[in-house]
Amino acid sequence: MQGEADRVRAINQRFYDAVSHQNMLAMEQVWSHTRYVRCVHPGWNMLEGWDMIRESWREIFTDAICLTVEAEDPDVTVLGPTAIVTCREKITTFTLDGSSTSMAQATNIFEKVDGRWLLIHHHASPLALPEPEGPGESD
Amino acid sequence: MQGEADRVRAINQRFYDAVSHQNMLAMEQVWSHTRYVRCVHPGWNMLEGWDMIRESWREIFTDAICLTVEAEDPDVTVLGPTAIVTCREKITTFTLDGSSTSMAQATNIFEKVDGRWLLIHHHASPLALPEPEGPGESD
Numbered sequence: 001m002q003g004e005a006d007r008v009r010a011i012n013q014r015f016y017d018a019v020s021h022q023n024m025l026a027m028e029q030v031w032s033h034t035r036y037v038r039c040v041h042p043g044w045n046m047l048e049g050w051d052m053i054r055e056s057w058r059e060i061f062t063d064a065i066c067l068t069v070e071a072e073d074p075d076v077t078v079l080g081p082t083a084i085v086t087c088r089e090k091i092t093t094f095t096l097d098g099s100s101t102s103m104a105q106a107t108n109i110f111e112k113v114d115g116r117w118l119l120i121h122h123h124a125s126p127l128a129l130p131e132p133e134g135p136g137e138s139d
Numbered sequence: 140m141q142g143e144a145d146r147v148r149a150i151n152q153r154f155y156d157a158v159s160h161q162n163m164l165a166m167e168q169v170w171s172h173t174r175y176v177r178c179v180h181p182g183w184n185m186l187e188g189w190d191m192i193r194e195s196w197r198e199i200f201t202d203a204i205c206l207t208v209e210a211e212d213p214d215v216t217v218l219g220p221t222a223i224v225t226c227r228e229k230i231t232t233f234t235l236d237g238s239s240t241s242m243a244q245a246t247n248i249f250e251k252v253d254g255r256w257l258l259i260h261h262h263a264s265p266l267a268l269p270e271p272e273g274p275g276e277s278d
Contacts, residue, residue, distance in 0.1 A: 036216040038225055040244050045266065046225060048214075075187075079177040079250060082221040084260060086177055086185060105179050107246055109263045111218060121223060123246045124265025127184065 005076040008083040008110055012074055013115045015108065016089075016099040020068040022061040028054070031113060032118035040123040042091075042104045066094035071106075080110040089124060144215040147222040147249055150256045151213055154247065155228075159207040161200040167193070171250060171257035179262040181230075181243045205233035210245070220251040228263060243265040 005038060011030065018026035033050040040046045041060070047053050062068070074087040089104040109121035150169065157165035170176060172189040179185045180199070186192050199206070213226040227241040246259035 001250070036223075038214075038223075038246075040264065043265075043267075046244055075177075079221050080219055082218050084175075084177075084248060105185055105262070105264075107177075107179070107260065109223060109248070121246065123244070123262050123264070125179065125181075125244075125262070128182075 004078050005083075008076050008078060008085060008117055009074055010109055011110060011119070012071065012076070012085045012087070013021075014043075015119055016069050016071045019057075019071075022064070022067065024058065024061065027057050030119050031065070032113065032120045033118065036120065038121050038123075040125070042102070042124050042126045064093055065096065068092045083110045083112070083117065085110065088127065101129070103129055143217050144222075147215050147217060147256055148213055149223060150249060150258070151210065151215075151224045151226070151247055154258055154261075155208050155210045158196075159209075161203070161206065163193075163200065166196050168232065169258050171259045175259065175261065177260045177262075179264070181241070181263050181265045188249065203232055204235065207231045222249040222251070222256065223247070224249065227266065240268070242268055 002014060014026065015030045018030055031050060031053065035049055037050050037053060038046055038048055039053040039056065041056060047056055060132045069088040070090040072090060074085055077084045085108040087101050087106050089106050091102045103126070104124040105127050106122065107122040108119060111120045153165065154169045157169055170189060170192065174188055176189050176192060177185055177187055178192040178195065186195055209229040210226040211229060212222060213224055216223045224247040226245050228245050230241045230243060232239050240264070243263040244266050245261065245263040247258060249256045250259045
């Protein structure tokens with residue numbers, strides 16, 4: 001099962017690479033296009049079905065001048081043809097006004113179809129930042 | 140598969156009944172006790188393993204004078220021995236100062252073990268309230 005977990009970890013990383021490169025083609029390949037795919041962006045209402053989800057990523061990629069999402073401590077559980085990955089996301093957004101960093105907790109669910117792991121569920125929710133940014137800042 | 144989805148929907152409801160009745164025994168029965176169970180309460184860091192999760196429910200049940208969580212629009216996807224339920228949670232907390240209501244988006248994952256569906260993953264995250272409360276509310 002270790003090999004399978006490694007494969008899931010790799011596809012999970014590919015998802016975050018697609019986000020950080022604003023690569024819609026890679027996003028299309030990482031996600032399943034079935035009707036039961038679901039996506040919760042931090043603070044958003046849940047999106048249902050691939051059409052809505054694809055549109056949301058298009059919007060996110062259009063709005064951000066630059067956006068990177070790093071997956072920290074990915075933890076993989078493989079249950080037959082389904083796999084659950086949890087990780088913390090370090091989200092950095094660059095705009096004309098500078099950069100901002102936020103953290104989120106993610107649950108990603110993958111399904112193995114014809115030997116390929118595909119993302120079917122992404123739920124990310126805001127987390128408090130571990131420590132305040134900036135010099136001299138206290139409480 | 141419809142019968143299986145109904146069984147998952149019923150166990151999902153049993154989870155919310157256990158919360159709303161602050162029933163630790165029912166909670167013990169709804170959850171799997173495996174090492175890979177995970178729980179994200181709204182705004183909390185993720186908890187890993189049944190011991191931490193049980194302790195968190197104990198705390199929540201102790202802190203609340205009364206707490207109800209209603210699952211709205213549960214949506215069930217069964218993938219072999221794994222099932223994913225999404226729903227919105229209407230959380231009402233009663234304290235000495237009165238009551239407050241909040242909404243959350245939940246992803247619940249169940250695993251079928253020896254013919255029984257058990258909760259292995261609960262991820263709930265804050266949602267904006269749909270409309271302000273008040274006497275002038277219509278429909």
